[in-house]
Amino acid sequence: MADISIVVPFYKVPYDYMHQCLHSILNQTYRNIEVILVDDGSPDDCGEICDEYGRRDQRIVVIHKENGGLSDARNTGIAAVTSEWVTFVDGDDWIELDFCEHFMKRIKKQTDTADIYFYSGFRNYPQKEIIGISHFEDGKRFSSYSEREFLQGKCCTIHLERNGNRKGITISSAWAKMYRISYIRKNKLAFPIVPYDEDSIFYMYALEAAEKVEYVSKAIYHYRFTENSIVNKYRPNALQEQKIYLSELFKFSELYGKSSDFKRLIYMRGMTSMLLMLKQFYYHDMNTMISHERWKAFNSIMKEEPFSSVFQNIRISALGKNAAIKYILLRFKMYGLVEYLRKKNSNV
Numbered sequence: 001m002a003d004i005s006i007v008v009p010f011y012k013v014p015y016d017y018m019h020q021c022l023h024s025i026l027n028q029t030y031r032n033i034e035v036i037l038v039d040d041g042s043p044d045d046c047g048e049i050c051d052e053y054g055r056r057d058q059r060i061v062v063i064h065k066e067n068g069g070l071s072d073a074r075n076t077g078i079a080a081v082t083s084e085w086v087t088f089v090d091g092d093d094w095i096e097l098d099f100c101e102h103f104m105k106r107i108k109k110q111t112d113t114a115d116i117y118f119y120s121g122f123r124n125y126p127q128k129e130i131i132g133i134s135h136f137e138d139g140k141r142f143s144s145y146s147e148r149e150f151l152q153g154k155c156c157t158i159h160l161e162r163n164g165n166r167k168g169i170t171i172s173s174a175w176a177k178m179y180r181i182s183y184i185r186k187n188k189l190a191f192p193i194v195p196y197d198e199d200s201i202f203y204m205y206a207l208e209a210a211e212k213v214e215y216v217s218k219a220i221y222h223y224r225f226t227e228n229s230i231v232n233k234y235r236p237n238a239l240q241e242q243k244i245y246l247s248e249l250f251k252f253s254e255l256y257g258k259s260s261d262f263k264r265l266i267y268m269r270g271m272t273s274m275l276l277m278l279k280q281f282y283y284h285d286m287n288t289m290i291s292h293e294r295w296k297a298f299n300s301i302m303k304e305e306p307f308s309s310v311f312q313n314i315r316i317s318a319l320g321k322n323a324a325i326k327y328i329l330l331r332f333k334m335y336g337l338v339e340y341l342r343k344k345n346s347n348v
Helices: 015-026 046-056 070-080 099-108 145-157 181-186 198-209 238-255 260-282 291-301 307-313 321-331 335-344
Strands: 004-010 033-039 060-064 085-088 116-124 129-131 177-180 213-224
Touching (some): 004 046, 033 046, 070 085, 070 198, 085 181, 099 116, 099 213, 145 198, 145 260, 177 181, 198 238, 260 307, 260 321, 260 335, 291 335, 307 321
Parallel strands (some): 004 033, 033 060
Antiparallel strands (some): 085 177, 116 129
16 A cells, blocks of 8 residues: 555646646655546546556556536545545646655654644746745644644734745645545545635644644745736636635634634735735736726725725734735725735736
């Protein structure tokens, strides 16, 4: 039996990205792995490419299914796992060749392994690569409930808060992590079927159920940042997506009786939702509305819940300098300027 399963969903992934992803997995220095390729009903040749790789390497399991979205594809992959550990890689990203070897060496030295190990990584732009600055010291454990709740809060705020790590790789992604599969199945953890940011919702529940979580400062994951990536592309349903996402966070908070201070952190994430809506729809270059129409439409949204309560629940003193400037601009309804400054300072 393999020690690690790697689940990789594919749907309309450019072929050069797909090959780079698969080569990084199949050439791992640690060989005892299971590779689960999930063809999520891709209308192109992704499924055929998966089959071709499967014929070449007996470690590969190929699953073809009707298109159901990223969450459904990952859940399908989880159900097929036969190893003790599972990690997720997106089809257009790639991993360092020693990821699995580093992990196995790490846990073999431990007498009490964690349920989740989360790693650092790289942001890969078309013209450059940036290594993420570590969020914590290597080997930091989050074992008590308050420590794991601290991590849950960081999922909402880490890129906005004062002294937050804006240059670190996001800690709420599905990727750059190792999960104990028995722990996932025991707690019936599954990626939710939502239109946006299913990763962080899954991770919130995963942290709630975990007994031990460990941070690994080694950068092992390459996140490809392009104009067509999920966070950058034109999303005409951005408003509905962000409202659904925030409602899931508030539902989680109610389910586990989180404090008002914790809910305040969700409102901070609500500010991120505002910025995403501006970026992905209202002020996106593909939006054909004239400037005043964009302003009027977005201003109308700001009067709706939960957005209308965001400013009352965020303490500006808790924000970093960059986020505080955006907070002020949003509060004074200078929406176009918010997006102008983002584009001016964009890393792409």
